[in-house]
Amino acid sequence: MKTSKYAQPQGFEMARRDWPSRSIRKSPIWNAVDLRDGNQALPDPMSPAQKKRYFQLLCEIGFKEIEVGFPSASRDDFQFCRDLIEQKLIPDDVTIAILTQAREPLIKRSFEALRGVGRAICHVYIATSDLHMNYVFRKDRAQTADTALASVELIRRQAKALGDSEIRLQFSPEEFTDTDLDFAVSLCDQVVETWQPERGKKVILNLPATVERRMPNQYADMVEEFIRRQRHREQSIISVHAHNDMGCAVASTQMTLLAGADRVEGTLFGHGERSGNVDLVTMALNLQYFGIDTGLDFHDVESIRDEIIKLTGMPVSPRHPYAGELVFSAFSGSHQDAIHKGLAGREQLTGDFGGWKIPYLHIDPAELGRRYEKFIRINSQSGKGGIAHVLETDYKVRLPRALLIDFSRHVQQLADQVSREIESSEIWQLFNQCYNRQEGPLVMDKYWPRPNHDDPARIDGEVHVRFKGERHELTASANGPVAAFVHALEKLSLPSFSLEEYEEDAIGSSADAQAITFVRLDDDEKRSWYGIGFDQNIDQAAVRAVVSALNRMLEGKGENVAK
Ligand code: KIV
Numbered sequence: 001m002k003t004s005k006y007a008q009p010q011g012f013e014m015a016r017r018d019w020p021s022r023s024i025r026k027s028p029i030w031n032a033v034d035l036r037d038g039n040q041a042l043p044d045p046m047s048p049a050q051k052k053r054y055f056q057l058l059c060e061i062g063f064k065e066i067e068v069g070f071p072s073a074s075r076d077d078f079q080f081c082r083d084l085i086e087q088k089l090i091p092d093d094v095t096i097a098i099l100t101q102a103r104e105p106l107i108k109r110s111f112e113a114l115r116g117v118g119r120a121i122c123h124v125y126i127a128t129s130d131l132h133m134n135y136v137f138r139k140d141r142a143q144t145a146d147t148a149l150a151s152v153e154l155i156r157r158q159a160k161a162l163g164d165s166e167i168r169l170q171f172s173p174e175e176f177t178d179t180d181l182d183f184a185v186s187l188c189d190q191v192v193e194t195w196q197p198e199r200g201k202k203v204i205l206n207l208p209a210t211v212e213r214r215m216p217n218q219y220a221d222m223v224e225e226f227i228r229r230q231r232h233r234e235q236s237i238i239s240v241h242a243h244n245d246m247g248c249a250v251a252s253t254q255m256t257l258l259a260g261a262d263r264v265e266g267t268l269f270g271h272g273e274r275s276g277n278v279d280l281v282t283m284a285l286n287l288q289y290f291g292i293d294t295g296l297d298f299h300d301v302e303s304i305r306d307e308i309i310k311l312t313g314m315p316v317s318p319r320h321p322y323a324g325e326l327v328f329s330a331f332s333g334s335h336q337d338a339i340h341k342g343l344a345g346r347e348q349l350t351g352d353f354g355g356w357k358i359p360y361l362h363i364d365p366a367e368l369g370r371r372y373e374k375f376i377r378i379n380s381q382s383g384k385g386g387i388a389h390v391l392e393t394d395y396k397v398r399l400p401r402a403l404l405i406d407f408s409r410h411v412q413q414l415a416d417q418v419s420r421e422i423e424s425s426e427i428w429q430l431f432n433q434c435y436n437r438q439e440g441p442l443v444m445d446k447y448w449p450r451p452n453h454d455d456p457a458r459i460d461g462e463v464h465v466r467f468k469g470e471r472h473e474l475t476a477s478a479n480g481p482v483a484a485f486v487h488a489l490e491k492l493s494l495p496s497f498s499l500e501e502y503e504e505d506a507i508g509s510s511a512d513a514q515a516i517t518f519v520r521l522d523d524d525e526k527r528s529w530y531g532i533g534f535d536q537n538i539d540q541a542a543v544r545a546v547v548s549a550l551n552r553m554l555e556g557k558g559e560n561v562a563k
């Protein structure tokens with residue numbers, strides 16, 4: 001096998017591997033790092049006002065831990081931290097975190113930012129990969145460990161000096177997934193021992209995939225083995241922080257939860273350095289799909305998405321799982337048809353499958369404040385199912401099958417002609433243009449159907465029409481109002497035709513709902529012509545449908561519809 005140009009991460013011994021046979025059963029603790037890792041990677045970092053709104057939004061969603069910045073590295077972040085504290089913007093049940101490098105002046109400056117906070121997490125990090133230690137810092141492992149432990153000691157003293165604020169420690173061996181596992185375990189053990197956590201106040205050990213260089217299963221292996229080898233599991237919270245360089249951050253994070261991680265750091269929509277951090281929207285909604293209460297509320301994911309787009313200036317892919325504009329739409333005919341049938345039968349499906357399940361739809365969009373109407377969009381790939389769905393959901397019109405087949409051809413022609421998606425309103429307009437033809441060679445001015453004096457079972461019809469511009473008043477009687485109308489028209493010099501199909505439906509369910517009538521006329525060459533008519537009165541809707549079909553026949557517009 002050809003070896004890779006790229007140095008592969010180092011392996012390690014694993015006596016056992018338990019995570020593959022586990023399931024995720026509970027929610028992790030979430031820590032949103034949008035205002036730090038996310039913001040530092042934005043082409044245009046957010047203004048203080050934007051950060052405040054973002055912070056508030058994270059609180060509204062339900063995050064209880066929020067990393068708010070790197071106050072020792074940026075004046076803006078320092079001021080933002082001060083504003084949150086001084087303006088009392090931090091809800092009682094939310095803990096803010098700040099990030100610092102393991103350097104004395106930066107730690108001291110960080111604590112100035114934290115004055116009066118009440119409760120916070122001080123997150124200190126140091127790179128522990130050989131790559132970083134050799135190339136970037138020119139330190140060996142012992143020197144790196146000394147620096148880390150001295151920093152933890154300093155944080156301990158600074159935290160005490162803060163007085164009445166409760167400071168928790170978070171330690172990250174940066175580049176954990178590229179770090180020698182024994183070194184990471186030993187350093188983290190010493191960090192816990194140096195911090196000496198009081199009972200119940202665990203140290204957060206954050207094990208980041210700073211650059212995603214391993215497959216998700218290998219990250220999970222590292223986390224499982226880290227936990228197995230560490231000395232102070234009971235005094236630590238294991239946190240994961242996945243970046244997305246290979247596009248696997250969500251899978252990685254899910255697998256590390258199987259491996260025993262307690263806490264997840266990430267950002268909404270995955271904003272973060274390079275290809276981003278793990279996306280917490282996808283993560284949380286995946287867990288919600290498994291039936292886990294995440295404590296995070298995405299019931300209106302579209303407005304969260306739109307607000308984040310505005311705040312960050314970064315687009316969200318239309319194919320983003322759950323929040324993308326297109327994720328509850330189907331373009332292809334076979335998908336549309338299956339969705340249409342699945343939705344129509346979903347009550348029954350619920351019983352059959354023990355839960356909500358619809359072909360080609362992952363979750364119930366209503367759970368995220370999204371609507372069924374958007375499912376089906378029409379373009380040149382669409383089929384009858386999609387068109388039927390649009391007409392039924394948007395216009396409450398259910399077409400007879402042969403008419404649907406005929407109309408699909410018109411839609412297809414339009415889609416090919418315009419080479420883009422066709423809006424629901426355009427479909428409706430086209431439908432009316434094709435089949436509702438009250439203007440043409442034949443125009444009906446009035447139609448009065450009334451019961452015959454001598455035989456109330458028969459109907460006398462009086463028709464006022466214009467045919468090719470000439471007025472006619474015609475009468476006929478028959479055993480129904482539509483038949484009387486057709487007989488009256490036979491007195492005009494029309495080509496011969498017969499009424500072959502007739503269907504009526506109500507549009508809407510109120511007492512004054514409109515009626516729609518579909519008719520099919522066959523001419524003597526056995527060609528078929530559909531027409532539709534609308535009216536509040538069923539008889540008037542029916543005769544309008546006959547006029548539409550006749551006008552199409554007279555103008556030769558329409559095709560030989562399959563019967
Ligand atoms: O990606 C990373 O390693 C980080 C650390 C600071 C935790 O963001």
Ligand code: ZN
Pocket residue numbers: 037208210241243277
């Ligand atoms: Zn990061």
